[in-house]
Amino acid sequence: MxxxxxxxxxxxxxxxxxxxxxxxxxxxxxxxxxxxxxxxxxxxxxxxxxxxxxxxxxxxVDPPCPYYFKCGGCAYQHVSYPRQLELKRQVVKDSLKRIAGIDIEVNPVIGMEDPWRYRNKVEWHTGKESGELTMGYYINDSRVLMGIDNCLLISQEMQNYSKYIKDNLQELKIPNACEVIVRQSSANQELMLIFNGPGTSQIDFARMLNYQEAASIYSVDQGATQLHYGDQSLEDAISEIKYGISPLAFFQVNPQQTERLMEVIKDFAQIDKGDNVLDAYCGIGSIALGLAGKAKRVVGVESFKSAVKDAKRNAFKNDISNCKFIKGRCEEIIPDLKEHFDVVILDPPRSGCKAQLIESIVKMAPKRVVYASCNPATLARDLAAFVKADYNLVKVQPIDMFPQTGHVECVVLITRGKE
CATH class of the missing domain: 2.40.50.140 (Nucleic acid-binding proteins)
Known part of the structure; x- marks a missing residue:
């Protein structure tokens, strides 16, 4: 046809x-x-x-990756990079119009100079390929594993260590059906390895260190996290703020674009010295701590216990005393907060914000809301709720955090009343 x-x-x-x-x-x-x-x-x-x-x-264009048409990790390698950015901008515009009836100018996507080998984290899977244990990604729309020797989205250091593990799965006693996670610090290039799944605590970690010394090696065996070697956390930085990242904590995967993301958030937030700032879904405090220098006070709310611990440690590490971090679901904690917030930062997971959270923020009546989203569909749904509550959508700025893939990050400035 x-x-x-x-x-x-x-x-x-x-x-x-x-x-x-x-x-x-x-x-x-x-x-x-x-x-x-x-x-x-x-x-x-x-x-x-x-x-x-x-x-x-x-x-x-011809995709440079030999696995591209089978691997489900990328969607745009066959498209020139300038056109990728145009298409992602169109996806944002279409989602806002189709889902929320919002017709607003969307700024050109902020792209990368070099849109390859940008990721600081990779998650491999182990499993059988033609009866042999291998490590790689699942073939698109399947549970069939394909061994991968070289992923063009991760650094060469991450790839070299990954290749060593893949070539020595049996000798290292790495079990079938586990996750092999490699993280890298953009600040010092150190590596953290995490083996996640049943039996991973029995891996031959001593043999692994004969190849290359990692900053830390963890196993997560049926929920039990164990440090086998090295430092408790991976040390990284965004601008002048230093962060310690625990094994399974969320941290943006593209360091270069994360710097640009923070610049956009700061520009949109326009924080004054007397402002109280609320950071919903704060994770390890990457946004909250980046804004603390301009604000009177910042409160972060996060549901994951390990992330809240990281956020508190990171505040101490950077000698930041005007940040407070609360563990709990945003939709449960934030409605009960008594203090007034001038600026609210929203950076939810792909599922977006719960309706009751948006209702509580509207009642709070902040002068500005800055919404960072990696899912244009749920972003559109949530923006419709703010528009219904008489908030204004002022700026929409997409950022290409994930070149070669179909994903796009978007930051939106939402204001109360006329600006």
Missing amino acids: RCYVDGISHSGEGVARIDGKATFIPFAIPGETVEIKVIEDKKNYQRARLQEVITASPDR
Whole structure:
């Protein structure tokens, strides 16, 4: 079947309209005429396999990764980087319009000079490939594991250590069906290794150290976290703020773009010396501590106990005394906070904010809300709730935190009353 691709999905798939149905076509680019085979036909949409590109986009390029068309990690390697940024901007605009009825100017996406080997964390899986134990990623839309020798999104140091582990799975006694996580500090290039899954506490860690010394090596065996070697946390930094990161803590995976993300958040927040700031979903305090120097007081709320511990340690590490961190669900803790907040920072997971949290923030009546999101769909849903409560959407700034993938980060400035 031949069709014309005229849209892009939030995950980076080309979209064509066939008999009134949206048809999703991986590896197709808007503006192309393609030959497809429908592989899934639902009531309101179809999924198709790209058979042949009849008329190619001028933005089509050869993907440099040999695993690209099987691996599910990337979605845009076949698209030139400038066009990737345009498509991600369009995804944000389309999501706001389609889901929330919001028609607002979206700034051009802030991209990278070099959109490769930017990640500071990789999560491999172990499993059987053709009967042999291997380490890699799952083939797209499957639970079939594919061994990977070189991922172009992670640093060469991370790749070298990963390759050593993959080549010595049996000798190191690494179990089947576990996660192998490698993290790297952008501040000092040190590595942290985490082996997550049943049996990982029995790995031959001493043999591993014969290859290369890591800053720390952990196992998480059926929920029990154990440090086998080195430092308790990985030391990293954003601008002038230093952070200690525990094994499973969330930390942005793109250090260079995280600096730019923080610049945008600071610019949008416009914090004065007398302002009280609330940081919802604060994690290890990366945003809260970055804003503390300009604010009177910052309160961070986070549900993960280990992240709150990290945040408190990080405040002490940086000699920051005007930050307070509270453990609990944002939608449960924040409605009961008695103090007034002038600025609220929202940086929720992909699922977005709970409705009761948005209601409590509206009642709080901050002069500014800065919302950072990695999911345009839930962002649109939540922004609609703020608009309904008579808040204004002032600026929308996408940032490419995840080049070559379908994901895009977005920061939105929301204000109360006229500005």
